[in-house]
Structures are given as structure tokens and as C-alpha cells.
Amino acid sequence: MKSILIVDDEEVIRNGIRRTIQKQFPKHRIHLAGSPEEAVDALRHHHMDIVLTDILMPGMTGLEFMAILRRHYPHIKAVVISAHSEFAYAQEAVRLGAKDYLLKPIGKDRLIELIANIGEEIDRENKRTLETQLMKSNLNYLREAVFQRLASGLDLGRFDITSFIERYPSFHLVMVRMDSDKKLTLEHFMIENVLSELIEMHGDGFVVSIDNLSLLSLVKLRAGVELEELVGELRTHLKSYLKRVPFKVLSSELLHDLRAIPNELQRMRQASVSKEYEHYDSGGDTAIEVALQYMKMHYHEELSLEKTASVVFLNPVYFSQLFKQKTGQGFKEYVIHLRMEQAKQLLQNAQLKLADIAERIGYQDVRHFTQIFRKKFELTPTEYRQRLVEMKSE
Structure with a gap:
């Protein structure tokens, strides 16, 4: 039994794909999403094995959505659905890890064959990598939980952070804060994904959520990379992705002591009050x-x-x-x-x-x-x- 998420803003397409899959694979659990926001919400509340996503949707393209999947849900097998046959779309989809690229109208036989093949691949991988993935995921959660406690100034008790100190002897903090009265689940994921990818490109580190409007990252840059370069790229991407949500980016000087994080975070929050939001x-x-x-x-x-x-x-x-x-x-x-x-x-x-x-x-x-x-x-x-x-x- 597999859990499958179908993401398409056309209800007729969503329901048609669901009927085809359920008829052939009645034990599979099917979830539907009419927008990227609904898709992100479904991913947060349900375990998914396969995602079929339209390539053009309002708010976020299927390719942008796949970038989020690759970052946060690497185990998910993604299939891109499109009415366009351009090679550039297919090429980018493959780069982002798509298992296949289906053109509308989708042939039933092709869809059934694809779901069957992906299901068999998932079964093989689960036997080999489940334990490894769980260990890696747990380590990431543990690292981020330690960082969140450090940032909040909370006592770590007997937890040994020697390895943490050795990995990040010097680092910068980068904070992104949004301004909105509405729930920003999708925007939150966008920022986390963009910032995580930039950190990976320019060095080492990770991103944690402070609250619904703010994210904080620890960044250890590679030699020769300036913080202004990363921050500049971050602003450029966010202006494109956040559309109508105002945001501000704040950063710290180079820090050499993890114990300085709470005071530095407090300084950044105070600076945030007087700093204007980005306008695009x-x-x-x-x-x-x-x-x-x-x-x-x-x-x-x-x-x-x-x-x-x-x-x-x-x-x-x-x-x-x-x-x-x-x-x-x-x-x-x-x-x-x-x-x-x-x-x-x-x-x-x-x-x-x-x-x-x-x-x-x-x-x-x-x-x-x-x-x-x-x-x-x-x-x-x-x-x-x-x-x-x-x-x-x-």
C-alpha cells in the first residue's frame, strides 16, 4: 500500500488521475491538492510515497514545488505532469529528481505502468535504506533542536555539544522575517528551501523556524565566500518567490562562540524593528x-x-x-x-x-x-x- 498525492489546480484532472489509480490499486491511499498551499499542508500531516504534480500552478510552479520535495522529503518519488512538451521543462524536472514527465492528456496504461514501477522501486529502497534515513533524519532533528535551545538561551542540561562546536568553530547568523496577518505555511517552506540550498552552495549550516513569521539559519561559509554574496542571492530569490509578502533579511558579524547566539539573536530582533521591509x-x-x-x-x-x-x-x-x-x-x-x-x-x-x-x-x-x-x-x-x-x- 502506498500513499499518493496528486497536485493539480484542475479538479477534472485530479479526479481523473485518482479514479485511474484507485481502480487498478484499490489499497493505495490517494490525497488531492488543488494548490501548492494544500499540497504543503498535506505533506505536513500525512506520509507520502509518491507525488504527481502539475508543472504550472498559481503561486508556485511544479518545479519549485519539486525543489521543496527534494530538500524536505527526499524519499518521495515525484512525477511531473504538464501540457507542455518543451525539453527545458523536462530537463529541469529530471535535474530535480523527477521519476518521469507525463504529458496531458495522460494515458491510463502509461500511468498505471508508472505507478506500478515506482511502487516496486520504493519497496526495494525501503528494505535497504529505511534505517539509514531514520538515523540521518533523527540527527538533523536533534541538531536543529539543540540550536533552537541555544538561540532561546535555554539550558542544554547534560547534552554534550562538543561535536557541534567542532563542526561550527565560526559562523554567521542569517534571519528572514516576513510581515503578514495570514498563515504563511507555503512562504515559510519557500524561504527554508531557498536558504538551505544557498547554504549548501556556499558552505555548511542549516535553517530552523523561530515562529510563523521568522526563520533563523546558522551559516559556515567556505573560504573565499563573503556573507554579502549569500545574502544578496537570498534577497533576489525571495523577491521572486514571496510576491506580495514583505520581508526583511538580517545577518550577524562572524561569531566564534555558540554561547553568543542568544544575545546576537536579541540584537537582530531589535534591529528588525527599525529596519524597513523589502519592497519589490x-x-x-x-x-x-x-x-x-x-x-x-x-x-x-x-x-x-x-x-x-x-x-x-x-x-x-x-x-x-x-x-x-x-x-x-x-x-x-x-x-x-x-x-x-x-x-x-x-x-x-x-x-x-x-x-x-x-x-x-x-x-x-x-x-x-x-x-x-x-x-x-x-x-x-x-x-x-x-x-x-x-x-x-x-
Whole structure:
């Protein structure tokens, strides 16, 4: 019996693959995921042997998802499903460890044969490597648990960390912190995967989770590699992967004592408070463009910063910062600008009463409307209307 996860944003495809497999292999457990987020959640709660994943999905490509599998679930056999036959896709899928590359529409006989072959391969490998994998996994968990206790300043008791000290006589700390009100399970996995791969490329170390928004890594760089190089590559990757989630990267000087970790982590957290979150132009521009269009359509309603931020799926604090950066105006200032410009247009119609105009642009109180108008244009609405009459009569 094998556990299989099918990841595809098309429900028809997911269900079709499930029916084909269950008919031929009724004892296999089948799990379905319509998005990378659902797939990551399924992996965290269920043991999987085989994953069949679409190559193009919103939020994360199948190839990016496979990179996560290779890092965190190396025992899983992955099969890529695609409507594209480009060699580059297949080549990258193979590089990431894919057992095969299936083109849509998927032939039933080919799928059944593939699942059978992979199942036999898993059985052979399980007999040889189960004990080794468990030992390696346990050692990794133990190492990360020790590091988490060190970072928190907790007593290690009688645990001997001599080997830990010998392996990391000098090191840097690198922390990534995100900002969001929502659960960031997928983004968390992305950061851990990217940072782990960069550490592996440039030296030795590992990554642990501090909380839902933060990850901390210990990095021992190879000779000739500068920390700025790794941090720069990390920022570049995160700007691409995190899309609309703001983040900040902090790092330490070269440390030579594991006992310095708690104080250094505290310093980095304090520095994090004053350090601005990373902004990325492409996603930011798009979000603000959508927000501006929404504001132009709804300026006459009760328009709050929180509501507008939710329309573009951004944290209100981050949205406020990004809005001012992109427009040069604060959110409330811009709303007033929209309303007052519209008021000037409506005042040209002599048949409209001031109360009607105030209501049309979002103010229930005429007196409040008049005060804001005068503050912005140094004229009351009545005086502005009189000026229009005088200009026409000249």
C-alpha cells in the first residue's frame, strides 16, 4: 500500500488521475491538492510515497514545488505532469529528481505502468535504506533542536555539544522575517528551501523556524565566500518567490562562540524593528494600480485603508508604506484628493445642492465637507461656485 498525492489546480484532472489509480490499486491511499498551499499542508500531516504534480500552478510552479520535495522529503518519488512538451521543462524536472514527465492528456496504461514501477522501486529502497534515513533524519532533528535551545538561551542540561562546536568553530547568523496577518505555511517552506540550498552552495549550516513569521539559519561559509554574496542571492530569490509578502533579511558579524547566539539573536530582533521591509517594484506596482482603480470606483463609499489593503491582499501597515512610496501621498490624503476633485466637477452643476454633492462624494455632513474643501482650496464650495459663474460671465 502506498500513499499518493496528486497536485493539480484542475479538479477534472485530479479526479481523473485518482479514479485511474484507485481502480487498478484499490489499497493505495490517494490525497488531492488543488494548490501548492494544500499540497504543503498535506505533506505536513500525512506520509507520502509518491507525488504527481502539475508543472504550472498559481503561486508556485511544479518545479519549485519539486525543489521543496527534494530538500524536505527526499524519499518521495515525484512525477511531473504538464501540457507542455518543451525539453527545458523536462530537463529541469529530471535535474530535480523527477521519476518521469507525463504529458496531458495522460494515458491510463502509461500511468498505471508508472505507478506500478515506482511502487516496486520504493519497496526495494525501503528494505535497504529505511534505517539509514531514520538515523540521518533523527540527527538533523536533534541538531536543529539543540540550536533552537541555544538561540532561546535555554539550558542544554547534560547534552554534550562538543561535536557541534567542532563542526561550527565560526559562523554567521542569517534571519528572514516576513510581515503578514495570514498563515504563511507555503512562504515559510519557500524561504527554508531557498536558504538551505544557498547554504549548501556556499558552505555548511542549516535553517530552523523561530515562529510563523521568522526563520533563523546558522551559516559556515567556505573560504573565499563573503556573507554579502549569500545574502544578496537570498534577497533576489525571495523577491521572486514571496510576491506580495514583505520581508526583511538580517545577518550577524562572524561569531566564534555558540554561547553568543542568544544575545546576537536579541540584537537582530531589535534591529528588525527599525529596519524597513523589502519592497519589490513589479508586485508593488501592480498592487497599487489595482488599489487606485478600486479607490476611483469607491471613493464615495466608506473607504478605509484596511478595506482597500484587503482588496489587494496586503498587510495594512505594509500597504500604507507602499502606497505612499508609489503615489507620494498618504492614503487619507489621496482619498480627500479624489473626493475634492470630483466635488469641483459637481459644483459646475448649479442645480445640485451642496448636501447632494457632499453625499455623492462620501460625506454625510455638509459642514465637514465645506471645512475640508476650504482647507484644500482656500475657498468654500459656495465661493468656488461663484468664481465659476464670474469666469463664465467675463
